Amino acid sequence: MELYELTIHEASILLRKREISSLELTRALLDRIAAIDDQVKAYITVTPDTAMAQAREADDRRSAGEENPLLGIPLAIKDIICTKGITTTCGSKMLHNFVPPYDATVMRHLYEAGMVLLGKTNLDEFAMGSSTENSAFFPTHNPWDLTRVPGGSSGGSAAAVAAQEAPGALGTDTGGSVRQPAALCGMVGLKPTYGRVSRYGLVAFASSLDQVGTLTKDALDAALLLNVIARHDPLDSTSVEVPTPDYTASLNQGVQGLRIGIPREYFSAGIQPEVEVAVREAIRTLESLGAVTQEVSLPHTEYALPTYYLIAPAEASSNLARYDGVKYGYAYPDAADIWDLYRKTRQHGFGSEVKRRIMLGTYALSAGYYDAYYLKAQKVRTLIKKDFDAAFESCDVLIAPTSPSVAFRIGEKVADPLQMYLSDIFTLSLNLAGLCGVSIPCGFEQGLPVGLQIIGKPFDEAGILRVAHTYQQATDWHKRHPTFPEQ
Numbered sequence: 184m185e186l187y188e189l190t191i192h193e194a195s196i197l198l199r200k201r202e203i204s205s206l207e208l209t210r211a212l213l214d215r216i217a218a219i220d221d222q223v224k225a226y227i228t229v230t231p232d233t234a235m236a237q238a239r240e241a242d243d244r245r246s247a248g249e250e251n252p253l254l255g256i257p258l259a260i261k262d263i264i265c266t267k268g269i270t271t272t273c274g275s276k277m278l279h280n281f282v283p284p285y286d287a288t289v290m291r292h293l294y295e296a297g298m299v300l301l302g303k304t305n306l307d308e309f310a311m312g313s314s315t316e317n318s319a320f321f322p323t324h325n326p327w328d329l330t331r332v333p334g335g336s337s338g339g340s341a342a343a344v345a346a347q348e349a350p351g352a353l354g355t356d357t358g359g360s361v362r363q364p365a366a367l368c369g370m371v372g373l374k375p376t377y378g379r380v381s382r383y384g385l386v387a388f389a390s391s392l393d394q395v396g397t398l399t400k401d402a403l404d405a406a407l408l409l410n411v412i413a414r415h416d417p418l419d420s421t422s423v424e425v426p427t428p429d430y431t432a433s434l435n436q437g438v439q440g441l442r443i444g445i446p447r448e449y450f451s452a453g454i455q456p457e458v459e460v461a462v463r464e465a466i467r468t469l470e471s472l473g474a475v476t477q478e479v480s481l482p483h484t485e486y487a488l489p490t491y492y493l494i495a496p497a498e499a500s501s502n503l504a505r506y507d508g509v510k511y512g513y514a515y516p517d518a519a520d521i522w523d524l525y526r527k528t529r530q531h532g533f534g535s536e537v538k539r540r541i542m543l544g545t546y547a548l549s550a551g552y553y554d555a556y557y558l559k560a561q562k563v564r565t566l567i568k569k570d571f572d573a574a575f576e577s578c579d580v581l582i583a584p585t586s587p588s589v590a591f592r593i594g595e596k597v598a599d600p601l602q603m604y605l606s607d608i609f610t611l612s613l614n615l616a617g618l619c620g621v622s623i624p625c626g627f628e629q630g631l632p633v634g635l636q637i638i639g640k641p642f643d644e645a646g647i648l649r650v651a652h653t654y655q656q657a658t659d660w661h662k663r664h665p666t667f668p669e670q
């Protein structure tokens with residue numbers, strides 16, 4: 184077995200036993216990146232010097248007697264999370280040269296735990312998209328089939344873990360951006376509950392929906408990462424002061440008697456038949472492990488997409504107003520005056536999807552339309568949340584597909600925004616309702632992974648990870664990796 188093939192928990196044991204050093208592990212991953220990332224294009228920035236220095240430091244900390252599961256573990260970070268001294272581009276020309284003067288809170292926690300930074304991963308510009316094709320730099324390729332997308336917007340993070348260019352990664356999820364790429368790349372993607380993980384230092388897209396999440400090879404690794412990043416943060420006023428359990432502690436408790444709800448509306452027209460077959464088979468597996476299932480209804484599901492595409496662009500239009508060519512990043516060089524600078528900087532600095540969102544959002548928030556669009560969407564958001572509240576009265580978790588289809592071809596949906604938006608039809612509602620969710624692989628269709636989504640009550644990450652882990656003890660979909668490079 185190659186060192187780059189290890190999961191976080193496997194590497195952690197070998198490091199603790201001194202069978203490997205962090206320097207060796209980090210070197211193996213950097214070599215892997217150098218060997219194959221030309222084809223996958225998961226990384227925008229690789230940080231070999233930082234990584235080797237941090238690996239050496241982690242080995243020293245261990246020699247000095249320190250122990251913890253992430254000490255010396257190399258990880259990849261989505262390039263929308265601020266890293267002090269290392270460019271954070273958000274996949275945008277606008278921030279192509281932006282070097283944050285501080286670390287995001289999640290980075291501080293990870294560094295304290297001893298992580299090693301391998302690099303910053305590709306994404307759709309400002310996390311707007313579902314295929315990573317909206318990156319201003321280059322598209323990322325799905326390691327299972329290089330002609331296909333890895334999903335998005337955290338496509339670089341998902342592809343890096345799938346291609347074994349990192350044992351784990353952070354992504355962000357505003358409407359599905361951790362779970363959908365996890366599904367399309369056959370990895371585990373956890374979106375914690377809004378408020379569970381600090382957003383301080385995460386470049387804002389839609390502030391009432393954004394949440395940092397994890398991409399890993401299995402549920403145990405997701406629990407290990409969440410243990411480090413889930414903490415109340417006084418620097419983020421929306422971070423919630425609730426106790427954070429040890430997420431590994433309850434993983435082995437099984438699903439005997441667990442009440443699983445199957446939302447009828449998530450198995451509707453538009454879902455690829457093979458995806459439904461794989462998800463229903465996984466539900467049967469969970470039943471055979473002792474879970475009890477029942478059908479439930481989430482009647483406002485059909486309004487989730489329009490609701491999200493009013494609220495998210497409205498918040499984005501406000502958040503992105505700060506990119507004016509004065510304070511950060513790109514500035515149009517030959518502006519005639521300040522107004523010309525604003526206009527031309529934004530015209531040339533943003534890509535077309537970002538501009539589309541800014542226009543949609545500005546329209547929805549403008550006087551005379553605010554009540555009809557934005558306010559109405561907020562009311563529908565409450566109805567969507569109430570649907571989940573009702574379902575959770577009789578269920579512990581809900582199970583649904585993560586994405587209606589397996590990975591689509593690069594170029595297939597870029598020209599049709601609505602088709603692209605539909606790719607998140609099963610993930611958006613969780614962000615609107617403030618729930619947690621995890622996508623795990625549950626099968627393959629013609630060599631491409633299918634994702635199963637486990638949806639949990641607010642702050643019940645331990646519950647959904649337990650279901651995921653139990654399923655992974657009985658199956659081995661999560662152990663598969665693409666043979667890469669093609670041999």
Ligand code: GLN
Nearest residue numbers: 310311312357358359360
């Ligand atoms: N694909 C959705 C969008 O484009 C979700 C993105 C995300 O979660 N960041 O807005």
